[in-house]
Amino acid sequence: MALKKSHISYIHLILLSTGLVAVLGLISKPKANLSNSQIESILKVKTDSIRYEVWLVQGQTNQPDHYYGEIFTPVCYSRTCLPVFINFRWDLLGNYQKYELPEEKVLTKYDHLEFVKKEYEKLQEILFNENSILKNYKADQLVTSTESINPTGVDAVTGATIKSIQKEIISGAVYSCYTLWHIAHGDISEKLKEHTEMHLKSDDLLIQFLQSPNYHYQYWAIDKTLIGGQIIREKYTKPMLSILNGENVFAANYLLKKLPSEFFNDEDEQLRFLESFLDASYPLQVSILKKFSQINLIQETSDALVLHLPETSDEQKKLIFGLLTHEKKLDEGSQKTLTGFLLQPKWEADAYRILKNQNKLFPTIKGELTNYSEKDKIF
Amino acid sequence: MIKFIFLIPLFFLAIMSHGQDRMLVEAESFDNTGGWVIDQQSFDVIYSSYLMAHGMGKQVADASTKVAFEKNGNYHLWVRTKDWAPFPKGPGKFKVIVDGKPFANEFGSSGSGEWDWYYGGQVEVKNQNLNLKVQDLTGFNGRFDAIYFSTSKEDTPPNQHDKLLAFRKDLLGLERNTITEGHFDLVVVGGGIAGTSAAISASRMGLKVALIQNRPVLGGNNSSEIRVHLMGRVDQNHFPKLGRIVRELDNGDPGNGNWDGGRYGDARKLAVVQAEPNIKLFMNTHVYQVEMEKNKIVAVLGRDIRTNEETRFTGTYFSDCTGDGTLGFLAGADFRMGRESQAETGESLASENPDDFTLGTSNLWASLEKENPSDFPITPWAIQFSDEYHIDDEKADWQWETGFGNFNTITEAEKIRDHNLRAIFGNWSYLKNQKKEKYSNHELAWVAYIGGKRESRRLLGDHILTQMDIQEGIMYPDGTVTATWTIDLHFPDAKNSLYFPGEEFFAGTEHIRVQPYTIPYRSLYSRNIDNLFMAGRNISTTHVAFGSTRVMRTCGMMGEAVGYAAYVSKKNSCTPRGVYENHLKEFMALIQSPLGNEILTLPPKN
Numbered sequence: 012m013a014l015k016k017s018h019i020s021y022i023h024l025i026l027l028s029t030g031l032v033a034v035l036g037l038i039s040k041p042k043a044n045l046s047n048s049q050i051e052s053i054l055k056v057k058t059d060s061i062r063y064e065v066w067l068v069q070g071q072t073n074q075p076d077h078y079y080g081e082i083f084t085p086v087c088y089s090r091t092c093l094p095v096f097i098n099f100r101w102d103l104l105g106n107y108q109k110y111e112l113p114e115e116k117v118l119t120k121y122d123h124l125e126f127v128k129k130e131y132e133k134l135q136e137i138l139f140n141e142n143s144i145l146k147n148y149k150a151d152q153l154v155t156s157t158e159s160i161n162p163t164g165v166d167a168v169t170g171a172t173i174k175s176i177q178k179e180i181i182s183g184a185v186y187s188c189y190t191l192w193h194i195a196h197g198d199i200s201e202k203l204k205e206h207t208e209m210h211l212k213s214d215d216l217l218i219q220f221l222q223s224p225n226y227h228y229q230y231w232a233i234d235k236t237l238i239g240g241q242i243i244r245e246k247y248t249k250p251m252l253s254i255l256n257g258e259n260v261f262a263a264n265y266l267l268k269k270l271p272s273e274f275f276n277d278e279d280e281q282l283r284f285l286e287s288f289l290d291a292s293y294p295l296q297v298s299i300l301k302k303f304s305q306i307n308l309i310q311e312t313s314d315a316l317v318l319h320l321p322e323t324s325d326e327q328k329k330l331i332f333g334l335l336t337h338e339k340k341l342d343e344g345s346q347k348t349l350t351g352f353l354l355q356p357k358w359e360a361d362a363y364r365i366l367k368n369q370n371k372l373f374p375t376i377k378g379e380l381t382n383y384s385e386k387d388k389i390f
Numbered sequence: 391m392i393k394f395i396f397l398i399p400l401f402f403l404a405i406m407s408h409g410q411d412r413m414l415v416e417a418e419s420f421d422n423t424g425g426w427v428i429d430q431q432s433f434d435v436i437y438s439s440y441l442m443a444h445g446m447g448k449q450v451a452d453a454s455t456k457v458a459f460e461k462n463g464n465y466h467l468w469v470r471t472k473d474w475a476p477f478p479k480g481p482g483k484f485k486v487i488v489d490g491k492p493f494a495n496e497f498g499s500s501g502s503g504e505w506d507w508y509y510g511g512q513v514e515v516k517n518q519n520l521n522l523k524v525q526d527l528t529g530f531n532g533r534f535d536a537i538y539f540s541t542s543k544e545d546t547p548p549n550q551h552d553k554l555l556a557f558r559k560d561l562l563g564l565e566r567n568t569i570t571e572g573h574f575d576l577v578v579v580g581g582g583i584a585g586t587s588a589a590i591s592a593s594r595m596g597l598k599v600a601l602i603q604n605r606p607v608l609g610g611n612n613s614s615e616i617r618v619h620l621m622g623r624v625d626q627n628h629f630p631k632l633g634r635i636v637r638e639l640d641n642g643d644p645g646n647g648n649w650d651g652g653r654y655g656d657a658r659k660l661a662v663v664q665a666e667p668n669i670k671l672f673m674n675t676h677v678y679q680v681e682m683e684k685n686k687i688v689a690v691l692g693r694d695i696r697t698n699e700e701t702r703f704t705g706t707y708f709s710d711c712t713g714d715g716t717l718g719f720l721a722g723a724d725f726r727m728g729r730e731s732q733a734e735t736g737e738s739l740a741s742e743n744p745d746d747f748t749l750g751t752s753n754l755w756a757s758l759e760k761e762n763p764s765d766f767p768i769t770p771w772a773i774q775f776s777d778e779y780h781i782d783d784e785k786a787d788w789q790w791e792t793g794f795g796n797f798n799t800i801t802e803a804e805k806i807r808d809h810n811l812r813a814i815f816g817n818w819s820y821l822k823n824q825k826k827e828k829y830s831n832h833e834l835a836w837v838a839y840i841g842g843k844r845e846s847r848r849l850l851g852d853h854i855l856t857q858m859d860i861q862e863g864i865m866y867p868d869g870t871v872t873a874t875w876t877i878d879l880h881f882p883d884a885k886n887s888l889y890f891p892g893e894e895f896f897a898g899t900e901h902i903r904v905q906p907y908t909i910p911y912r913s914l915y916s917r918n919i920d921n922l923f924m925a926g927r928n929i930s931t932t933h934v935a936f937g938s939t940r941v942m943r944t945c946g947m948m949g950e951a952v953g954y955a956a957y958v959s960k961k962n963s964c965t966p967r968g969v970y971e972n973h974l975k976e977f978m979a980l981i982q983s984p985l986g987n988e989i990l991t992l993p994p995k996n
Contacts, residue, residue, distance in 0.1 A: 258777075260774045327478055
């Protein structure tokens with residue numbers, strides 16, 4: 012932990028806090044809306060400089076919802092520390108979600124001015140960024156000089172904040188940002204995830220995760236329910252496949268890569284997959300078309316793809332025409348759609364090849380194909 | 391120049407009147423381009439500029455023109471356009487309206503990303519002219535290159551770029567109407583910081599200079615069109631008097647992608663150039679052909695990116711300040727593009743194997759917070775973002791970058807720019823629609839449609855600057871320009887790569903610090919074209935060394951040095967190489983103190 016320099020005890024900090032205007036009030040309590048019936052203490056964190064307790068908070072249906080911690084930490088630099096009271100919420104996989112301040116508590120900068128609204132908002136952004144550059148720094152690397160000339164606060168130092176982190180901190184509160192980020196994304200994250208894995212994992216929770224808009228949950232649940240190319244229980248199938256129609260194209264692509272092709276040889280699954288294709292965003296549509304090339308297409312799928320051709324890009328047309336190479340039973344509507352492509356120089360050869368390959372050509376189509384052949388377009 | 395102004399109406403007449411039953415109307419030559427912008431960035435690929443509706447999602451004003459025909463009749467109409475974002479269908483829709491009647495079909499959204507002729511329908515020409523109007527429908531970068539009329543429906547124009555060039559030349563009468571400018575001591579191609587500095591430097595040494603720039607503003611990457619700030623120091627020079635011209639052009643540091651384009655000082659740069667009596671400035675002129683005599687460039691041919699007038703420039707010396715190394719390439723100069731291998735250069739930072747990797751191109755952008763909330767459309771054709779991955783920022787900085795060997799900086803410049811636009815608009819759409827609490831009152835204030843390129847060809851000189859030259863601080867006898875920037879080689883940001891493999895648009899870097907070092911003069915002229923200098927990012931370096939030399943104050947000082955070298959060349963009637971071999975002392979004396987030169991005459995104030 013980057014706060015090793017500080018060996019000020021908890022009690023010292025309490026005493027210190029009472030003498031300073033930077034932080035007002037006493038140790039916070041859980042918020043009023045967290046009644047005892049909804050929370051359960053699961054963890055106590057204790058280091059040489061910080062102690063706090065973490066609770067599991069349950070939702071209205073008594074399902075685990077998130078973790079909640081009331082933090083009291085010194086923010087230290089050199090020989091000076093100030094106490095900060097703040098409450099954090101993590102999701103069930105230990106990902107920081109948001110902070111709140113206990114009643115009557117505020118956050119201040121080195122000049123003792125309270126954060127303005129934008130700074131409170133910026134702190135949330137800073138803490139929410141799990142990939143913050145702050146991850147790579149030690150506390151003594153944050154400013155270009157190490158000694159304070161201004162005894163009024165820990166964020167008052169002679170040197171400027173180093174340029175590379177300026178966008179990741181609040182001016183005048185560099186150590187607060189740094190300390191709080193490292194608590195939010197420190198060892199606690201892994202501990203909370205472990206707690207969920209060990210004590211909370213259940214069918215209901217996994218289904219809840221698969222259906223959640225939280226992408227951390229989606230990936231975790233996919234990995235827990237799709238093992239060795241098999242969905243381990245039937246009940247996971249529907250919520251899992253709903254990810255393909257969800258808003259997160261990245262999770263959808265991840266799932267698509269993990270799902271074995273054979274899964275979609277089942278007629279019902281293939282039709283469901285087809286619906287996903289028609290609703291999907293472009294990059295996902297391309298991934299699905301590539302997946303189609305690994306499975307046996309049923310005729311309904313082929314017909315639907317042909318009907319969709321006018322809505323596609325050149326890249327997709329190439330993929331779809333490729334998929335239809337061995338298709339011999341296209342319906343009349345599909346054949347009619349393909350004849351439209353006989354007039355397009357870029358696609359006429361593909362359309363002609365597929366039409367010629369049909370077991371049965373409908374009478375109107377036959378005529379059009381004959382007319383086309385008579386124009387000396389022989390392939 | 392007055393005589394050429396006189397020729398312009400004749401020229402347009404030529405464009406509009408050739409042939410009895412066909413007519414080619416170039417988009418960029420419309421009488422009124424309305425809110426459409428002229429884009430010449432793909433000239434080296436498609437041999438033409440085109441018009442683009444860059445409205446940042448807001449419909450732009452119509453472009454319109456009158457077309458005069460020799461004969462009345464029924465004409466078929468084709469539009470040369472493309473779908474710039476075929477994912478699956480792009481947003482660049484527009485309509486063509488002839489004499490107030492719109493064609494039924496919309497253009498620009500076909501799902502095909504290739505330039506092609508699209509048939510529109512038939513029009514009747516009654517009074518030997520008609521009014522042509524092109525109406526943008528979305529403000530999202532619809533574009534068209536030309537409109538063609540023919541009385542025969544079978545007469546689709548050629549689409550292959552080189553065949554179409556011949557077709558354009560014929561129908562527009564380009565060769566018959568070429569303007570010949572006088573002879574110049576130095577022809578500088580490229581009006582970025584390097585080229586502008588080269589022209590000023592040579593001009594102040596008394597040379598007659600042509601400065602040819604293919605945009606309506608000077609400054610290149612530092613212009614208001616691209617908005618990259620000037621980097622590299624001018625206060626640590628081994629030769630402190632180099633850098634004075636760069637300081638004159640420097641309008642202060644507004645950072646990268648500042649919403650206020652005025653802060654980049656287009657007017658200042660223009661004023662400094664216009665104050666030089668020995669510079670003849672040719673804006674909006676893209677050089678795309680050269681005439682050679684053995685290993686010497688005799689002349690270059692440029693085309694006006696709006697009027698399509700062609701101008702021929704002859705010169706004793708030429709300087710390639712194009713960034714892309716276009717002039718050198720056309721002349722057959724030796725060049726490299728991409729990375730050398732460690733085995734070849736011995737550089738520790740070189741790639742293990744040679745490849746096509748280059749640094750990327752940036753299209754910067756900025757938003758502003760307004761009093762009232764605003765909407766931005768959903769952009770399914772753009773790059774898709776989610777809660778999991780998006781870039782939570784109200785403006786761009788240098789990291790917004792596409793290229794990295796995925797796309798060729800020169801031949802795929804349009805694709806790179808468009809990829810950048812898809813990243814910008816897709817991300818902005820996500821922020822505006824999914825993060826309303828933060829962005830509802832923000833509006834896009836500016837999005838660059840001109841790409842700011844970092845790396846293209848590197849023309850090879852008698853010396854190829856290496857990492858060792860830099861890190862060992864080798865002071866060659868011809869060491870001139872002092873460079874101070876780190877070895878700053880961008881690569882795709884790791885997280886961006888994870889989400890968009892092969893299609894990255896966000897960069898990372900690692901700065902390898904260097905002590906101030908000098909760039910030898912031998913890196914500033916071609917090793918096989920006898921009268922070709924170069925200044926800017928296309929000088930003779932390895933890929934690794936380029937990582938340090940490429941910043942604009944340093945490039946500007948290269949231009950200054952080239953101006954002095956051109957003066958010494960002319961005075962002694964020698965080649966650029968001859969300056970190094972036989973007149974180095976004289977040249978280095980100028981580098982030491984150009985004002986100490988007895989021949990120098992200061993230009994009048996205005």
